[in-house]
Amino acid sequence: MHKEIDTLIITPAEMGRIDRMAAASGLSSYGLMERAGQAVAAAALRRFPGALRFAVLCGPGNNGGDGFVAARALRAAGAVIAVHVLGDIATLKGDAAAAFLHFTGTVAPLADYEPQPGDVVVDALFGAGLARDLPADVIRLIEAVRRNALPVLAVDLPSGVDGRTGQVRGAAFEAEATVTFMCRKPGHLLLPGRTLAGEMEVFDIGIPGRILAGHAGHMRVNMxxxxxxxxxxxxxxxxxxxxxxxxxxxxxxxxxxxxxxxxxxxxxxxxxxxxxxxxxxxxxxxxxxxxxxxxxxxxxxxxxxxxxxxxxxxxxxxxxxxxxxxxxxxxxxxxxxxxxxxxxxxxxxxxxxxxxxxxxxxxxxxxxxxxxxxxxxxxxxxxxxxxxxxxxxxxxxxxxxxxxxxxxxxxxxxxxxxxxxxxxxxxxxxxxxxxxxxxxxxxxxxxxxxxxxxxxxxxxxxxxxxxxxxxxxxxxxxxxxxxxxxxxxxxxxxx
Structure with missing residues (x-):
């Protein structure tokens, strides 16, 4: 049966307001992150059962926090993981910092990641809120992953895709699949973002529909x-x-x-x-x-x-x-x-x-x-x-x-x-x-x-x-x- 939220398209700015209203309503924002990261891990295990290693690439914001949760869940499931982080761990804030503390595993700088045959990349660097060009070191990493033809599972949106416009900000991962949360963003539907996102999974992390509908605009998927x-x-x-x-x-x-x-x-x-x-x-x-x-x-x-x-x-x-x-x-x-x-x-x-x-x-x-x-x-x-x-x-x-x-x-x-x-x-x-x-x-x-x-x-x-x-x-x-x-x-x- 059709639910209105199935058709909603939410801009990154609207999603930010929705996240804040969800927290203000009494929902645990870290609890939402936990469900998001667990969903990413489940998708990774289901889609890539033959992976020799999951390379989880974590960014400096909440997208990176989702990555830490996913890495912890993958390790608990018995998968081999390698976690690489962009920027200084000490600068992590809020829920992302909490997700890192709960991980307790080994992390390495993003620059140290070397693609290996059998890797599956879990891209948790930048989500739909990206509104600037990627830094040069991330662009080099994307090029290395592409040269090695490694499959990519994107968290929220492939890093490098602008969630508002669908345009590429310097370079972008080409994902085999993307896991996003609650609703799709414009970047999931507008080209070239649609192509780069691959197969979409939209996971309900528990934000009430009344909050979504109350703070969404008038964008829908045509159906x-x-x-x-x-x-x-x-x-x-x-x-x-x-x-x-x-x-x-x-x-x-x-x-x-x-x-x-x-x-x-x-x-x-x-x-x-x-x-x-x-x-x-x-x-x-x-x-x-x-x-x-x-x-x-x-x-x-x-x-x-x-x-x-x-x-x-x-x-x-x-x-x-x-x-x-x-x-x-x-x-x-x-x-x-x-x-x-x-x-x-x-x-x-x-x-x-x-x-x-x-x-x-x-x-x-x-x-x-x-x-x-x-x-x-x-x-x-x-x-x-x-x-x-x-x-x-x-x-x-x-x-x-x-x-x-x-x-x-x-x-x-x-x-x-x-x-x-x-x-x-x-x-x-x-x-x-x-x-x-x-x-x-x-x-x-x-x-x-x-x-x-x-x-x-x-x-x-x-x-x-x-x-x-x-x-x-x-x-x-x-x-x-x-x-x-x-x-x-x-x-x-x-x-």
Whole structure:
């Protein structure tokens, strides 16, 4: 059964507050460390039964304290250990100092560690709170471990990965697995941290859920439990217009395929009707490939104005293979003034690169009805200052962009981030690497459009579309092309 804490993403700063509140509530902070270290030792013994020696590398803070507890538990289990410490033992404080005193074993300086065949490295140097580059001696050690191809079990997060951003601070261990506590951090989900963390284990060390929820922000892992209840109800009275009419703008005759991918994805994802709005010179190209999707000529703003007289046509996708920037801006303006919902992708996003504020002003009023689906390059065209700010994480860039544009932001990638103007944010993790193929984004835009036209709020429409898109990639399998994806879109999850 789903528990809310299973989806929580906690920043290092939030985790620090949670730890302090747990201690203030009467929980023993050293008791929490003891449970954390014991969990690390159990994971090490379970995952690496053939280890000849566990090299436990302890840092100067609480992550190192977890390492001392783990070393004591490993030794008690009969394992051979070697404990190496970064810095002066005399400077250890608080729970980390207590963990060292309880260890009572031999320790050596970190610089004395020499990798040996059969070693398993338990990395307890720096946890998720790292916010500076690693010192040179730690970088040299990481390089030595990598040269010797030793497996690494990371405590909390591989040392060198910034827990807030997922970025590497000089160098980082590449862990076979990571044991973290209570909830995942952004660095576990954002690239390259996700890759470097390896297989994740999240261990409950006993902090009450009420404390977690009370001091966490609005970050979650994207999963059906968050948005399933927003799904449109299907009853005996449901008909095609109840399920919504989605319209997708086509590009010129030489660039029609992207719009058809979006349209087919929209139909497969649940839209009751889908129409491609095609320039006259592209009608023949589109008609030759369409069956269940309708086709309507549309060449200029007057044609669109006439089309919008049909109040049932509420949701549009503009951008895939569209081309002309001037026409795109005019169409977007007409849709915004008409109160329509819009998924703006690809060429539609790039059309506003010279004046992004013109786009944001069109959708500034009311709840979000614009969904933007940029990859990093397109994001930089609308938000050059945010893209250029290297202090921001991908999550923070998406949040700030959503607030500025009053749009739901799908910042694409293997670690896609979905952000709402009110600060809610989800990080997606179900997309397989082979989903990165030409036309994949066109399919995603169509799924978002289908969800919007069925009446889902923009944030839930975007989040559920990203998840179904990822699942479609898994179902279609390695070697897929974009044409395979619409037929692989899974049913709406029911449990």
């Amino acid at each position: 059906p439990a968050i948005w399933r209840l927003a799904s449109p109800a299907q009853t005996g009275a449901t008909h095609k217009y109840v399920r919504g009419h989605l319209a997708v703008f086509s590009g010129p005759a030489t660039a029609t395929g992207a719009a058809r991918l979006s349209a087919m994805a929209g139909l497969r994802a649940g839209a009751g009707l889908v129409t491609i709005l095609s320039p006259g010179d592209a009608l023949s190209a589109n008609a030759a490939h369409l069956t269940g999707i309708m086709l309507k000529p549309l060449d200029d703003d007057d044609d669109l104005k006439s089309l919008l007289e049909d109040e049932r046509l509420k949701t549009f996708v503009l951008g895939p293979g569209f081309g002309g920037a001037d026409k795109a801006r005019g169409y977007v303006r007409r849709l915004a003034e008409g109160g329509r919902r819009l998924v703006l992708d690809a060429d539609g996003i790039s059309a506003f690169r010279d004046d992004p504020s013109a786009l944001f002003e069109l959708f500034a009023e009311g709840g979000p009805r614009l969904v933007l689906t940029p990859h990093d390059g397109e994001f930089a065209r609308l938000f050059p200052d945010l893209a250029g700010d290297k202090t921001l994480s991908k999550i923070e860039r998406a949040q700030k962009a959503a607030a500025r544009s009053n749009a739901v932001m799908i910042l694409k990638g293997a670690d896609t981030v979905i952000a709402a103007p009110d600060g809610r944010v989800l990080v997606n993790e179900n997309a397989p690497p082979w989903l990165a193929t030409a036309g994949s984004g066109d399919v995603l835009a169509g799924i978002v459009g289908a969800h919007l036209t069925q009446g889902l709020p923009a944030f839930e429409a975007a989040a559920s579309a990203v998840w179904r898109h990822g699942q479609a990639g898994r179902i279609a399998g390695e070697g897929l092309t974009a044409e395979d994806l619409p037929g692989a879109i899974p049913p709406w999850p029911t449990a």
